[in-house]
Amino acid sequence: MSHVIHRSLAQVPLVAVGGKGVELFDQAGKAYLDASGGAAVSCLGHAHPDVLAAMHRQLDQLAYAHTSFFTTEVQEALADHLVTHAPAGMTDVYFVSGGSEAVEAALKMARQYFVEIGQPERTHFVARRQSYHGNTLGALAVGGNEWRRKQFAPILMDVGRVAPAYEYRDRLDGESQPAYVARLLAEIDTKFQELGPDKVIAFVAEPVVGATLGAVAAPAGYWQGLRALCDRYGILLIADEVMCGMGRTGSLHAVEQEGISPDLMTIAKGLGGGYQPIGAVLAQRKMVEAMRRGSGMFQHGHTYIGHAMAAAAALAVQQVIQRDQLLPQVLARGAYLQKQLHARFDAHPHVGDIRGRGLFWGVELVQDRSSKATFDPAFKLHAKVKAQAMAHGLLCYPMGGTIDGLHGDHVLLAPPFISSEAELDQVVERLGDAIDTVLAQQPV
């Protein structure tokens, strides 16, 4: 009997005993092609020798020193690396241990900024429906995901909510893309007016939505319009790149492809590639200067911030990505994956949409392609696809359920940057087989 409180208490999961490259192995010796890297974490695959070597070196030197006494060379080196490659104006880094912690820190830094500059009346955040920003209370509050929030709603802060930029379902028939973008921005403006633009701290969103919809990027012009709208009212813009960042979409940060710099940006997952738990907030200099001039500190902190082993692992992961020129490879292999997904699923009667960037792809499953009608939630298609894919030796990341009033079944793919074309062929083949096997069991 397991004494671990597993995520699902219905059954104890399989035991993972090893990993090498793009594969994970269970206790029975079965190999799984890891096409989701957990949840877009394992960007270099498993047991990368250069990362392991860097971690061993750091362990021999120093595993941990508390940041209220010391900084470490490795933490400073990682911050230098991140700032060198950050969007324009993002000059400072705050390290944490994961994505939710990064979002919490960004929310608090944003609030503290306004207190320090004499605008304490700013108390609201605005975020989008069908979004995910983490599971701690602040992150859960800004996330738009009712099944995760339901039990905790009475104890969550109130957040202004607007539509996601989800073109496949929300762009109206006959509506041009610019008109759709203008409608989305007008809704955000209306929400700012409703709350009082001088009462809003920040707008929070994922540049490419991951864990709720599966690799949905906003239409062209949305982020530039959002940046301009936030600037008009002095509202901060927080880009949550915990899942879509660190090279996953083919540029180090997804916002680079939008041509904007946020005020704050959260990163995690691919930052450490799963070799250590680590996340970070990248901040514009004005945020840090306001805190330095005001309280003299960021009123926040965790025991493991700037953990030396975590920083060593992340620095090694990022150096490998640069040295091996993996970002162009993400674009090239991503284009290949896109082509193979279209070849396999374009004519599939139950695949409504294929979308993504780089090596971050989503496949949306529908009962009927022309009406976009979803499957009966009771069928739990996404969960069945996950189990069937594992039976076929594939790890993918299906998601579904009813999220903010919208039901859906999506499969997210986030294979390692080192995946070969032959391995991506296998991903598509096994996913197609898993989907077809499950759909053949569909009640008629």
Ligand code: PLP
């Ligand atoms: N933000 C986004 C966009 C995410 O996708 C996630 C996790 O999936 C989080 C935050 C939370 O990260 P973590 O699970 O590391 O706490």
